[in-house]
Amino acid sequence: QAVCLHNGTMIPQKLFPCVLFLYVALSSIIQQTVVNALALKSGSKVDVVASSSSQCIMNRRAFGTLTGAAIIASTATTTTATFPSIAFAAYIDPTETALEITKRVFLEVQIGDKTDKSNNGKIVIGLYGNLMPKAVENFVTLAESNQYSNTLFYRVISGMSIQGGAIGDDVVKGRRGKSSFENGMPFQPDNYKIKHTKSGLVSYVRNADGSIDSRFFVQTVDDCGWADDRYAVFGIVEQGMEYVNQIEKVDVAPPMNGPKVPVKIVRSGLIDETFS
Numbered sequence: 001q002a003v004c005l006h007n008g009t010m011i012p013q014k015l016f017p018c019v020l021f022l023y024v025a026l027s028s029i030i031q032q033t034v035v036n037a038l039a040l041k042s043g044s045k046v047d048v049v050a051s052s053s054s055q056c057i058m059n060r061r062a063f064g065t066l067t068g069a070a071i072i073a074s075t076a077t078t079t080t081a082t083f084p085s086i087a088f089a090a091y092i093d094p095t096e097t098a099l100e101i102t103k104r105v106f107l108e109v110q111i112g113d114k115t116d117k118s119n120n121g122k123i124v125i126g127l128y129g130n131l132m133p134k135a136v137e138n139f140v141t142l143a144e145s146n147q148y149s150n151t152l153f154y155r156v157i158s159g160m161s162i163q164g165g166a167i168g169d170d171v172v173k174g175r176r177g178k179s180s181f182e183n184g185m186p187f188q189p190d191n192y193k194i195k196h197t198k199s200g201l202v203s204y205v206r207n208a209d210g211s212i213d214s215r216f217f218v219q220t221v222d223d224c225g226w227a228d229d230r231y232a233v234f235g236i237v238e239q240g241m242e243y244v245n246q247i248e249k250v251d252v253a254p255p256m257n258g259p260k261v262p263v264k265i266v267r268s269g270l271i272d273e274t275f276s
Contacts, residue, residue, distance in 0.1 A: 094198045102129030104271040105143040112261040121243035125202055127235040132190045135234040140270060141180035142214055148268040153247060155257045162247050163205060163217040177214035186211035189232035196224035200237035220248050
């Protein structure tokens with residue numbers, strides 16, 4: 001039995017508790033070391049309040065060789081420093097702060113047989129262009145040029161997310177995508193300021209080095225704290241969340257939680273609106 005992480009990495013289930021423990025421990029040690037080094041350099045006093053927590057979410061609908069189709073873990077650490085020369089990220093909770101939508105795109109999605117239009121739906125995504133300018137520019141360019149057409153939602157994790165947008169992935173496993181920049185090369189996100197505290201938020205799937213491309217996921221629950229500081233939120237589903245929930249319920253095949261019937265983006269585009 002194995003555990004499938006959000007980026008597709010497989011870890012033997014027996015080793016997962018050890019891996020999680022080491023991840024939490026090393027994260028705390030590394031952060032403490034960095035803060036201490038900065039304090040020595042600046043000559044200022046640093047008071048650190050660290051709180052490490054892990055959250056594991058298991059998809060209980062998938063059966064087979066995988067007990068839980070996906071388990072994802074992360075740590076959240078808060079640091080308070082007294083010297084002014086260090087600028088710590090200011091997190092934004094979309095449940096508490098209204099985020100400005102600068103552009104909107106749509107995805108027309110088809111579940112299963114293309115001749116049966118009853119399973120077709122439209123998802124409208126509002127984009128946070130002021131907070132995430134490069135990330136939004138990438139998504140808008142890809143959607144407006146219809147490059148998401150014929151790509152699949154390649155991983156569906158019940159009670160967590162649906163993942164899609166792997167442009168150029170011929171084997172449809174979600175292992176790679178293509179950005180709109182520099183011949184499709186991945187790039188680093190603008191920031192990780194927006195917290196994953198609201199169902200419908202749209203984030204980029206990340207590569208091992210933290211870079212992003214065309215792949216994205218829509219979270220289907222409010223509490224996705226495991227994704228904070230690791231995955232960059234750049235928008236939110238404004239219309240069609242009921243269709244996202246319909247996709248979330250399709251039958252999947254372990255170990256990668258690929259839908260047993262194709263869930264395809266048939267068309268994408270920019271909604272031409274004027275924003276004040």
